[in-house]
Amino acid sequence: MKNLGLVWVLLACAVVVLAAGVPYWRLSYDELNRGHFAVLPGALLLGFLTLVLVLTEVAAVKQIAVTMLLAVPVIVCVSVIKDTAADPTSHNLWPFELVLAALSGAVIVLPAATLGVAGRWAMART
Numbered sequence: 001m002k003n004l005g006l007v008w009v010l011l012a013c014a015v016v017v018l019a020a021g022v023p024y025w026r027l028s029y030d031e032l033n034r035g036h037f038a039v040l041p042g043a044l045l046l047g048f049l050t051l052v053l054v055l056t057e058v059a060a061v062k063q064i065a066v067t068m069l070l071a072v073p074v075i076v077c078v079s080v081i082k083d084t085a086a087d088p089t090s091h092n093l094w095p096f097e098l099v100l101a102a103l104s105g106a107v108i109v110l111p112a113a114t115l116g117v118a119g120r121w122a123m124a125r126t
Contacts (some may be wrong), residue, residue: 064113
């Protein structure tokens, strides 16, 4: 299982990108400014898969965290590319969007990874 750890982590990241990305990409830029409730299931999936990957020890915690942290910026990157293809002026502050996406992903991934490490520690003590 350890040999396939990176494959499992990349697969989980791809699942999150698609699960959160498809609803995100379907919304117009104006609709996204009103709220991100369409991507809530994808955000919950991001936290859940991060927790499961850490608990099952498929790879190193750092590798899992870094890979899962990339999911949200990838979703925003695809959105920026899609929207600027239609209107080049729609994302004139895209670097800030990527920073905010990375921070949004960190708010979900880092606590989930910490809970996973704590859970592994608690299981090892019993």
